[in-house]
Amino acid sequence: xxxxxxxxxxxxxxxxxxxxxxxxxxxxxxxxxxxxxxxxxxxxxxxxxxxxxxxxxxxxxxxxxxxxxxxxxxxxxxxxxxxxxxxxxxxxxxxxxxxxxxxxxxxxxxxxxxxxxxxxxxxxxxxxxxxxxxxxxxxxxxxxx
Numbered sequence: 001x002x003x004x005x006x007x008x009x010x011x012x013x014x015x016x017x018x019x020x021x022x023x024x025x026x027x028x029x030x031x032x033x034x035x036x037x038x039x040x041x042x043x044x045x046x047x048x049x050x051x052x053x054x055x056x057x058x059x060x061x062x063x064x065x066x067x068x069x070x071x072x073x074x075x076x077x078x079x080x081x082x083x084x085x086x087x088x089x090x091x092x093x094x095x096x097x098x099x100x101x102x103x104x105x106x107x108x109x110x111x112x113x114x115x116x117x118x119x120x121x122x123x124x125x126x127x128x129x130x131x132x133x134x135x136x137x138x139x140x141x142x143x144x145x
Contacts, residue, residue, distance in 0.1 A: 001086025002145035003098070007041040011098055014040040015114060015126065023121040026055040030109040031064075031073075033121045034100050037112045041098055042143060046087070047080050073110060074102040074139040087141040094140075101140040105133055 004010060014037050021028050035047045048067070054060040068076030077100075081087045092101060097115035102108055111118035111129055118129040129135065 001038075001042050001044050001046070001084060001143060003041050003143050004043065007098065010040045011037065011112075011114075015119070018121065019126040021121060022125060023123050025057050025060050026053070028121050029060060030111065030120045031060070034110045034112055037098075038100070038143065042086070044084070044086075046077075046084055048083065072102075072138075073108040077102065077110060077139070077141070081141065086144050088144055090140050090142045092137040092140040096142070099140055099142045102138040103129060104136040104138060105130070108138065 018033065018036075023029060026032075031047065035045055038044070038046045054063055064073050064076045067079050068074075069079070087100075090099065095101060095113045095118075097113055099113040100110055101113065101118055102110050103118065109120055111120040113119075117131075119126055120129070121127070
């Protein structure tokens with residue numbers, strides 16, 4: 001998996017597309033949001049098709065637990081990366097535009113770096129991670145190339 005030459009404008013186009021979409025499990029949650037961002041940047045999906053088959057929070061957690069072998073969202077994404085390749089783990093402190101990261105506040109979520117902040121879907125559209133609240137940074141990855 002490699003980024004398009006013009007991946008930055010494509011990612012900005014994605015953020016514009018996503019800004020008013022509201023969070024819905026199985027349609028527009030953090031996993032689908034991030035997978036769509038990756039597709040905008042590379043033309044390819046990272047996650048297995050079976051990951052997009054849930055319709056509720058409990059079904060989503062079940063899919064994550066299954067792929068992540070009971071070790072949470074970051075491990076599930078690691079497992080997806082092993083299957084598809086193309087991403088490398090990087091220190092969260094060095095995150096840059098286009099990187100994806102798993103963080104935990106109330107729950108684990110996977111977000112995309114817009115170049116400054118981590119962003120993802122919410123009930124009111126695109127949200128910026130509130131770093132004023134306690135946050136546990138779990139893992140960060142960068143698309144190769």
